[in-house]
Amino acid sequence: MIKKILNNLCLSLFICGSLFISAFAQNGGTQQNLTGRDGAFAITNARIVTVSGDTIENGTIIIRNGKIEAVGANIRAGGGVETIDGKGLTVYPGMIDAATNMGLIEIGGGAAGTVDVAETGNMNSNAKAITGINPNTSHINVTRVNGTTTVLSLPVSGLVSGQSAIINLNGATQSEMAVVPVFGLIVNFPRVTTFEFAPGVGRRAIEYSQAVKQRDKNVEDLKKIFDEAALYAKTREAYAADKSLPHKDIDLKMEAMIPYLKGEKPVIFTADRERDIRGALKFADELKLKAIILGGAEAWKAADDLKKYNVPVIYTNMWSMPLGQDADYDSMYAGPGKMKAAGVKFAIASGDDGANARDLPYQAGMSAAYGLSKEDALKAVTIYPAEILGISDKMGSIETGKVANIVVTDGDLLDARTNIKYLFINGRLLPLTSRHTELYEAFKNRK
Amino acid sequence: MKKIILLAILLSCAIGVSAQQKGELLIKNATVMTASGGTLQNRDILVRNGKIVQIGRDLKASADAQIFDGTGKFVTPGIIDAHSHAMMDAVNEFSFAVTSMARIRDVLDPTDISIYRALAGGVTAANLLHGSANPIGGQNSVVKFKWGHPIEDFLIADAPPGIKFAMGENVKRSNSQIQPGQTRRYPATRMGTVEVIRDAFVRARDYKQAWDDYRAKKTKVPPRRDLELEPLVEVLEGKRLVHAHGYRSDEHLNLLLIAKDFGFKVATLQHGLEAYKIAPEIAKSGTGVSIFADYWGYKIEAYDAIPYNAAILWKNGVVVSINSDSAERIRRLNIDAAKMMKYGGVPEEEALKMITLNPAKQLGIDKRTGSIEVGKDADIVIWSAHPFSVYAHPEVTMIEGEVFFDRQKDVAMRDQLEKEREALEKAEANLPPEKRGKSEKPKENPSPNGGLQ
Structure with a gap:
């Protein structure tokens, strides 16, 4: 329902938007999320890394009406097309960061009024990230000028945090940014927590068997939420079919659960430890939910279950510390390589609140220093997340007909020394400016 | 036998x-x-x-x-990390605003697994700093990560001693909860912070005078030893390096002014997320800056941080190092250095220096490493x-x-x-x-x- 409204809103705004785009493009204020300019573009003589197919060593890509119109070695740019000489440059699909809190937090530490990521209470299935995302956050420009063009932005608190949003990192409004405005339900799968912070005491241990009992109770609570929602759905359906039955009032939280209960949309379970991942998979299987694991620090250890249930992993632990003193020093770097070897479907995501999500390419690259192939490292931030997020028909690779989210570089996209030269989102050529380039320009020549 | x-x-x-x-x-x-x-x-x-x-x-x-x-x-x-808290059992002596008597040397744990993980990231030496809770914090230790050796082997014997200073929100205890009935610690503003430091050096100068007079036989009774002021006298005498935490350019400048008043040099500005705004002044003072490569935005103080900081400072002739301040980040400082080539075009060797020779210079150990x-x-x-x-x-x-x-x-x-x-x-x-x-x-x-x- 909500999705429909947002889609309609999106459509109408897009039409209106195109009328005042040229005025926007003249605006020099990059913190206000400059939305670039539309047009028809041809990038010629470039190396084109399509990701889905072979790399074209010397080819042309044509961008028109927001889409990739043509790509190949022997494409000729027709008239009325702005040509960019791509000699010495490489064209990539924009990266997709499948786990961020983009737009929901401007300044996390002690800056009230800039944080919208954690709703109060345990059950917030109706909360939608798309309604909290600030399109004018400075994080958007900072992130996209490093090559990430699309992100999943998600809420974080309680047991059922709310529903995430897939957004492009461009647009003056939430609707303009939305790719899938309401995507997956975030469920923090209860963990075995072996310590707590007590007032006046600080960190103290919880006895293991006690911790397991508490976890089991929390899982029961979660189960109750889903059971209650199932009952709600049944009652509503019964009433719809037979109006003589007692009327069941609409409950927005319960209503929001229905597409997830039916397996129409994915439930994204946060889980890092093997035991928690296996627990979440079992839970999802029992309730016939369509699951995604988010976090996945030890996902490679649960590879058998992940394959059995055909559940993908959004891995956010490249730069996390190893779990435990005796874990291999490189255990987190090696996670993607091990998942690949075990046949688990995965993507690498930053897991960042937004400000530092620009590190995604380097996180992905490091996985190739510890076991993954370079090709898979690139796929882990392009086509793999597109597949997991259900948008691979539109994004994640360079193919005719796909959305023109394109990054043009002077080197390997995942290398920290590489410069981005051109950036397109939805076929719009974007300025490579951000809060950071503005401050740089303001102070670089101060004497 | x-x-x-x-x-x-x-x-x-x-x-x-x-x-x-x-x-x-x-x-x-x-x-x-x-x-x-x-x-x-x-x-x-x-x-x-x-x-x-x-x-x-x-x-x-x-x-x-x-x-x-x-x-x-x-x-x-x-790689040398000029700002680390590895192998420290404690980081902050929160009690007083001036804790110059506290020593990091006393809380070092040579079995901390972060040492090994840092080695696996190519790090061989680090500046282990007291935290930033106090305008004048504790005495730091400069170590090499000789994993498996006794703690004595870690300490670089000929590294000049140092001390941590701090300015800004951490010092103000802005983010710490005050329990009912508890009094808020002084200072609570940047104004107070400056005065705490000034007051400490006034006391240290008097203390030094008392000892100088005694040694010159102008007085007969030796002054009572003061472990709080002794390290500050060493600062005044140029024997102890000051590593000063701060974010905003104005607070860094205020510290440099105090240092000028009392005739000492600040060895490094730590974090210095806005140092690029006052690069010419920093260059003139001969102070080094130890920064994050591009970490920013986690609090208001860090909102004007830019990844071009190093490039601007370098162009102004400032000795810049890239630090971790983190058991996680310390494992990948090479990538942080690499980023400096992209942001503002720092040449390759200069970027490498920012994680090797420059921190060595800042810590006074460049003759050996x-x-x-x-x-x-x-x-x-x-x-x-x-x-x-x-x-x-x-x-x-x-x-x-x-x-x-x-x-x-x-x-x-x-x-x-x-x-x-x-x-x-x-x-x-x-x-x-x-x-x-x-x-x-x-x-x-x-x-x-x-x-x-």
């Missing part, structure tokens, strides 16, 4: 081991990024007794020298590929010619360690009480402290 012979044998064994460790070592045919004299292709490095003795081609080593084939590999100086030069300590990392590539990892990290991290050995030991872990988990003593054999009851500890003496 037997005991003496045994002791003699043990001693000679110990010497034998250390001679092997401290003996000769030869890295052959590597790409050597010296951090002071450019990048040298196909070069050998000969190490003897912990020092670099020769850099050249086709070098010869003695028969028992340890040989590393550097073909296709890159060699850099060990920070670059690959004949006569310097053999603090060296061998990388699988160019260290600025995301696809590279350290293969060997050595300090003074002794290998403290070797990836091949680490990987080779994993099966054995896994078996050891499994065996330990199955051991009777490690089972939960309900799973232990019924015949064996849990034993009472023989002494109240669990048998440890």
